[in-house]
Amino acid sequence: MNMEHILQLTHVRKSYGIGSIVETEVLHGIDITLKRASFSALTGPSGSGKSTLLNLIGLLEAPSSGELIINGQNTSQLSDQALTQLRGHSLGFIFQFHHLLPAFNALENVMMPSIIDSQHLSKQQAMIRAKALLSAVGLENAFYKKPAELSGGMQQRVAIARALMMRPPLVLADEPTGNLDTHSADDIFKLMRKINQEQDIAFLIVTHDQRLAARCDQTFNLVDGHLQQKTTD
Amino acid sequence: MTLNFEWLLALRFLREGRMQSLLILAGVTGGVAVIIFLTQLINQLQGSIIDRVLSSQAHIVIRPAEESALRLMSDAHIAANIQPRGQRLRSIDQWESIAQLVRNTPGISAVSPVASGPAFARHNLASKSVALVGMIPNDYRQVVKMNKYMIKGEFNLTGDQTIIGKDLANDLGVSQGDRIQILTDSGTQQTLTIVALFDLNNKDLNKRWVFTTLRMSQSLLNIPGGVSNIDLTVDDLFGAKPLAQRLSAQTGLLVESWMETNSGLLNALSNQTVTNNLIRVFIVIIVALGITSVLVVSVVQKQKEIGILRAMGAKRGQVMRIFLWQGAIFGALGSLMGASLSFALLTLFSNVYKAPDGSTLFAAQLDPNLVIMATCVAMIVGVLSALLPARRAARMDPVQAIRS
Ligand SMILES: Nc1ncnc2c1ncn2[C@@H]1O[C@H](COP(=O)(O)OP(=O)(O)OP(=O)(O)O)[C@@H](O)[C@H]1O
Ligand SMILES: [Mg+2]
Numbered sequence: 001m002n003m004e005h006i007l008q009l010t011h012v013r014k015s016y017g018i019g020s021i022v023e024t025e026v027l028h029g030i031d032i033t034l035k036r037a038s039f040s041a042l043t044g045p046s047g048s049g050k051s052t053l054l055n056l057i058g059l060l061e062a063p064s065s066g067e068l069i070i071n072g073q074n075t076s077q078l079s080d081q082a083l084t085q086l087r088g089h090s091l092g093f094i095f096q097f098h099h100l101l102p103a104f105n106a107l108e109n110v111m112m113p114s115i116i117d118s119q120h121l122s123k124q125q126a127m128i129r130a131k132a133l134l135s136a137v138g139l140e141n142a143f144y145k146k147p148a149e150l151s152g153g154m155q156q157r158v159a160i161a162r163a164l165m166m167r168p169p170l171v172l173a174d175e176p177t178g179n180l181d182t183h184s185a186d187d188i189f190k191l192m193r194k195i196n197q198e199q200d201i202a203f204l205i206v207t208h209d210q211r212l213a214a215r216c217d218q219t220f221n222l223v224d225g226h227l228q229q230k231t232t233d
Numbered sequence: 234m235t236l237n238f239e240w241l242l243a244l245r246f247l248r249e250g251r252m253q254s255l256l257i258l259a260g261v262t263g264g265v266a267v268i269i270f271l272t273q274l275i276n277q278l279q280g281s282i283i284d285r286v287l288s289s290q291a292h293i294v295i296r297p298a299e300e301s302a303l304r305l306m307s308d309a310h311i312a313a314n315i316q317p318r319g320q321r322l323r324s325i326d327q328w329e330s331i332a333q334l335v336r337n338t339p340g341i342s343a344v345s346p347v348a349s350g351p352a353f354a355r356h357n358l359a360s361k362s363v364a365l366v367g368m369i370p371n372d373y374r375q376v377v378k379m380n381k382y383m384i385k386g387e388f389n390l391t392g393d394q395t396i397i398g399k400d401l402a403n404d405l406g407v408s409q410g411d412r413i414q415i416l417t418d419s420g421t422q423q424t425l426t427i428v429a430l431f432d433l434n435n436k437d438l439n440k441r442w443v444f445t446t447l448r449m450s451q452s453l454l455n456i457p458g459g460v461s462n463i464d465l466t467v468d469d470l471f472g473a474k475p476l477a478q479r480l481s482a483q484t485g486l487l488v489e490s491w492m493e494t495n496s497g498l499l500n501a502l503s504n505q506t507v508t509n510n511l512i513r514v515f516i517v518i519i520v521a522l523g524i525t526s527v528l529v530v531s532v533v534q535k536q537k538e539i540g541i542l543r544a545m546g547a548k549r550g551q552v553m554r555i556f557l558w559q560g561a562i563f564g565a566l567g568s569l570m571g572a573s574l575s576f577a578l579l580t581l582f583s584n585v586y587k588a589p590d591g592s593t594l595f596a597a598q599l600d601p602n603l604v605i606m607a608t609c610v611a612m613i614v615g616v617l618s619a620l621l622p623a624r625r626a627a628r629m630d631p632v633q634a635i636r637s
Contacts (some may be wrong), residue, residue: 051636060544061634081548088546095635099541103245114600117237123237162545 092163261567324459367450384430398439540634560619
């Protein structure tokens with residue numbers, strides 16, 4: 001165990017349809033190590049397994065084999081309950097299609113992870129933190145707007161604020177700019193980079209955009225379920 | 234705060250699916266209203282029917298064993314017709330000791346010895362066949378609440394006094410203070426003074442019953458010191474039958490409860506209860522299926538939200554309880570609204586449907602116990618109906634939701 005690393009993947013494989021005739025292995029033994037407060041890109045052609053890998057790291061799915069250590073904790077023996085807890089505390093998610101709760105306003109969406117965890121902050125403290133986060137992503141005027149009333153870029157900012165609510169050491173972003181125009185995409189990227197540098201939060205960002213990938217500390221390139229190369233600046 | 238989360242999500246989801254929520258709420262409301270309304274209606278009607286039947290009847294009557302064919306009290310006219318002239322009325326052997334035994338039996342609240350038999354009442358040229366009822370007023374009042382039925386005078390008499398019904402008084406052309414002659418088969422006759430008149434809301438009894446002291450009837454019916462029957466009041470109305478059977482076994486006498494005398498009525502009432510229960514069960518099933526189907530649809534609609542919540546750290550149990558709460562809310566809200574609706578219906582019915590004499594057939598009352606029970610049942614049914622969709626929600630794969 002290495003506390004210098006926020007994430008360690010060793011020989012991680014993922015197959016779908018195990019036991020059936022259509023069993024397919026999507027990831028063929030992945031090894032990745034992420035340092036704390038690092039800023040990394042994950043690239044690769046469509047269907048290469050990027051989302052699958054991110055979902056494994058996000059503890060939303062279990063690997064078929066291999067080892068996954070997050071924040072110093074080996075996840076292979078953990079119960080569903082414990083995985084959920086680890087996910088809530090150690091990981092933040094940003095998805096391509098923002099995935100906000102439509103019934104709740106921006107502030108409530110950002111507070112939601114804290115509301116889910118009764119042990120976290122009091123409602124008052126949670127609200128203060130959520131407002132600060134929304135202000136930090138430039139949405140001080142949109143606290144009480146529902147997602148449908150916000151532009152795509154603004155929705156993605158709410159999602160970023162939400163991902164930071166629990167102060168996770170690692171944020172996973174699956175094509176966070178994929179659905180935005182170039183200008184907004186650049187803004188969102190800069191915002192994540194700023195948070196990474198100011199708050200020492202590690203980011204792993206799936207992107208198709210080679211220009212953005214080049215601005216990261218390191219890039220993992222996934223082709224057909226194999227990690228092809230690893231470039232580090 | 235986790236309860237907070239589940240509540241918050243449950244309420245927000247309900248509000249989001251406004252149309253579905255309102256429809257199923259209306260369904261639960263209607264179902265609960267019908268159940269409460271029917272139950273209240275039937276309970277009240279059955280209660281008042283039984284009240285009416287028992288107003289002039291003892292809960293249990295003890296008679297001499299051999300006289301099983303004779304029902305001297307209510308069927309006195311039959312007795313008068315079929316009993317050969319001159320035959321002596323049978324009395325209960327050693328009735329004092331039997332009365333004592335019965336008094337000491339738990340579950341019996343009143344004991345009234347009665348000397349009853351056929352007679353003729355005469356005034357001037359009018360003569361009517363009647364049933365003499367000789368009793369001790371203080372005891373008898375505990376069995377038949379005569380105080381309620383007095384229209385002139387008190388239910389109390391001594392010596393050569395009598396109390397008759399208003400219809401017999403009309404037939405004979407007499408009133409309070411007048412004197413009538415009583416004649417019996419044994420050839421005895423006596424002039425009695427009318428001290429009070431009663432109205433039992435029953436023309437037949439108003440024409441027939443002639444109350445005297447126990448001693449007076451004993452002498453008129455030629456059963457000195459004897460009684461023809463012992464009337465009893467019990468604490469538990471519907472325990473009368475087994476109690477009567479026990480007393481019969483103990484004494485060897487003919488002991489009959491109101492439940493046997495009115496078995497036809499009781500059958501009808503119990504059939505009504507069975508029908509009511511059947512209706513209730515069907516309504517509960519239909520409402521439960523309604524809640525389940527609405528929530529199943531809701532779970533499918535909320536698939537994406539559930540996935541997001543799971544990704545943000547919501548545990549399976551938390552997701553499950555969101556939907557269980559919704560079921561409970563449907564049940565609680567629906568039953569409170571249903572109780573109000575049924576109260577409105579009862580008020581309407583009690584105003585529209587009245588007895589022929591204009592009095593209300595039933596009061597627009599809600600039994601609070603019934604409402605509490607209905608609410609509890611509705612909440613439990615709500616939660617149980619939500620169980621299936623809630624488990625589906627809890628087991629949903631968050632990845633599936635996020636990918637789509
Ligand atoms: N539940 C599943 N069952 C079977 N196959 C799956 C499942 N989920 C993903 N796959 C397959 O795994 C492969 C990798 O999919 P994944 O979504 O990880 O690719 P990706 O790199 O994210 O692609 P994109 O750039 O288009 O998002 C695909 O071939 C996909 O069809
Ligand atoms: Mg993908």
